[in-house]
Amino acid sequence: MIIQTNIPLKDKNWFQTGGPAKLFCEPHNGAEFASALAYAQTHNEPIFVLGQGANILISDDGFDGLVIRPALKNITFETNADGLLVKAGSGVSMSDLIEWCLDHNILGLEEFSGIPGTVGGSVFINLHYFQFLLEHFLVSAHVIEKTTGTIMPVNRAWFNFGYDYSTLHEHNYFLVDATFALKKATDLEVAFARGRRTEIIRHRAARYPITHTCGSFFRNFHPHEVTLESNGKKMIYTAYYLDKIGAKGTLSVGDAIVSHQHANMLVNRGKATSTDIVQLVQLMQKKVRDQFDIVPQPECELVGFKEWPLL
Numbered sequence: 001m002i003i004q005t006n007i008p009l010k011d012k013n014w015f016q017t018g019g020p021a022k023l024f025c026e027p028h029n030g031a032e033f034a035s036a037l038a039y040a041q042t043h044n045e046p047i048f049v050l051g052q053g054a055n056i057l058i059s060d061d062g063f064d065g066l067v068i069r070p071a072l073k074n075i076t077f078e079t080n081a082d083g084l085l086v087k088a089g090s091g092v093s094m095s096d097l098i099e100w101c102l103d104h105n106i107l108g109l110e111e112f113s114g115i116p117g118t119v120g121g122s123v124f125i126n127l128h129y130f131q132f133l134l135e136h137f138l139v140s141a142h143v144i145e146k147t148t149g150t151i152m153p154v155n156r157a158w159f160n161f162g163y164d165y166s167t168l169h170e171h172n173y174f175l176v177d178a179t180f181a182l183k184k185a186t187d188l189e190v191a192f193a194r195g196r197r198t199e200i201i202r203h204r205a206a207r208y209p210i211t212h213t214c215g216s217f218f219r220n221f222h223p224h225e226v227t228l229e230s231n232g233k234k235m236i237y238t239a240y241y242l243d244k245i246g247a248k249g250t251l252s253v254g255d256a257i258v259s260h261q262h263a264n265m266l267v268n269r270g271k272a273t274s275t276d277i278v279q280l281v282q283l284m285q286k287k288v289r290d291q292f293d294i295v296p297q298p299e300c301e302l303v304g305f306k307e308w309p310l311l
């Protein structure tokens, strides 16, 4: 496996911003993944594991270390007494996985249609769409330990899944592959699921920006963080507060603007830098803080910043 130097990351993330990786590699299997980690250990380089870059903002200075983009793209399945198990490498895109499943008359993951990202990034965040969470499907996985390169089998409980959370957030282990319990379906059921997939993608495109964005920039609030209530329920939705400050389609810095479709989504209109996006995020945080005395925090991960640039 070749370790390349000074590789652009701007074309490898959904905001289409940010500087280069000092070092970059794409392991195709567990052994190559382990040797990439060993290289970083030996040369004392920080590591960042990259998926499709759909939920990150990369500093304009880039990443001063080794970026590992897993190219583990195998998909296999087996049936057992419990049903049907599909195993996918961490570098498989969710879209390819859903298509592969439908081609093999397998259902379950199509509710995540239209959400960009790899299996690795999606397990990392416990991918969610309304009431559907990826944790409902994952039964087991292999992870690789950062310092030793040891690959070990783990079960769902190991991930300690929560809203926007899994054990992978500690960055001590990285996902090698994941196995999902899914359902065998008839041709008619698959035709129906394909229709639903098309409809979800159409619905998303009508409601949200679908390019040059990281999706929701801020996570929703935890109930204990907010006091405002509506119909007896804590108002945890960050987009609600961002709507109230009039962010949607209005607030901008350079070519970075808050989407006119969704107040919690920032869009690069073309020439935005990551610095523009950071300044826009700060502006949004300050306005919400001034009006509601709470500060939204990012779901989008900031990569390569020497100091924390947000409130």
Ligand SMILES: Cc1cc2nc3c(=O)[nH]c(=O)nc-3n(C[C@H](O)[C@H](O)[C@H](O)COP(=O)(O)OP(=O)(O)OC[C@H]3O[C@@H](n4cnc5c(N)ncnc54)[C@H](O)[C@@H]3O)c2cc1C
Residues within 6 Å of the ligand: 014, 048, 049, 050, 051, 052, 053, 054, 055, 056, 070, 090, 115, 116, 117, 118, 119, 120, 121, 122, 123, 124, 125, 126, 127, 128, 129, 168, 173, 174, 175, 176, 209, 210, 211, 213, 214, 215, 216, 301
């Ligand atoms: C238009 C748009 C819409 C979106 N809609 C949704 C939505 O509806 N629901 C939702 O949940 N998310 C949504 N997102 C966010 C994004 O799609 C998910 O977070 C996705 O899972 C990111 O996957 P990725 O491969 O791009 O990860 P990246 O953005 O590349 O990385 C994100 C994190 O995952 C880690 N990671 C990646 N691979 C691995 C691995 N193999 N092992 C360990 N850690 C790893 C990275 O280190 C990083 O910390 C949206 C994003 C966009 C751009």
